[in-house]
Amino acid sequence: MxxxxxxxxxxxxxxxxxQAQAVDFSFTSGSAVSPALGNVYTATVSGLTISTTAWATTAAKSRFEAAALNLGSSGMGVCNAAEGAGCTGGTVSALDSSGANDLILFRFSGAVSLQSLTMLQSGGDSDLRMWAGTGTFSPSGLKINQLTGTATTYSNTSNVNGSRTVSLAAYTGSYDWLAISAFGKDRLADYVKLQSLTATPVAxxxxxxxxxxxxxxxxxxxxxxxxxxxxx
Structure with a gap:
């Protein structure tokens, strides 16, 4: 040369x-992880990798412990220790607040700007509580009110079942993890399945x-x- x-x-x-482009992760491609407590789902799209785990407040004194991720054509949900790691079908395999608060934790391979997620609502009422942050984080052994990070809520205004797009515009910084929990603020059990997550790598x-x-x-x-x- x-x-x-x-x-x-x-x-x-x-x-x-x-300039980085937004990356879309889909969770409706069928079963991708073995139904076991503490299982991990990973996916890489356009060079960005997510590592996903499930948690639930089924430990003593309503503290978080490992649960099982459940993926199917309708989306990603959680089977906690009380429901059984291999639970399938209906609301039992959803991210829900029935009996215990389920939580899904996403870790990104690099800093991202959070954009949006889509969820499938069932049971007529589905609210979310979310946290995002940087660095090392694990909900293990914590109560839900002890979770750290920048917190926000999504209060659903419709009781009609179906897909919903949830804006993450309230998160204005850059983050490398996002935690999402069903939020029974009105004492009704919330049932959702996460169908997709969109984030933009920070350039x-x-x-x-x-x-x-x-x-x-x-x-x-x-x-x-x-x-x-x-x-x-």
Whole structure:
């Protein structure tokens, strides 16, 4: 590769767009994990990986312990220790607040901007409580009011069963985990299955104009020196 081409390649990399595109994870592709307490579902789309686990407040004093993820054509739900790891069908395999609060924890392989999720509502009432944060996090041994992170709620205004899109616009920062729990705020059991989650990888900061000029000047100087070498 001659000097001009080498310089052009370096310049092209320097000027390449760093704008990330939204990534959609679908959870309606059928069973993808073995029905066991503490199982893990992983998926990679466009270079972004999620690692997903299930939890429920079935331990002593209503504390969280490992539950089982359940995936089917209608979406992702939870089977807790009280329901049995292999529960299937109906609301029993949903993310719900009947008897215990179920929770699904998503971990991302890199920082993301949270966009939205879709859920399938059943039972006529489905509210969510959500937390997001960065760094190490596990709900194990915690009560629901002890969970950390930035918290928000989704209060459903319709009792008609069907798919709902839930905006995550309230989360304005960058995060590497998201926890979602059924939220029985009105003392009614909430039953949902998560069908998809959309997040955008956080791009590297774009250098300002002065930084671009300094970098390009340096690249130009390197190319000039290379071109002056004998035999180039």
């Amino acid at each position: 001659n000097v001009v081409n080498r310089f052009a390649a370096i310049l092209g990399l320097a000027l390449a767009s760093v 590297q900061p774009v250098p300002d104009a002065a930084s671009w000029m300094t970098m390009l000047a340096g690249l130009g100087l390197v190319a000039f020196r290379v071109s002056r070498r004998p035999g180039t």
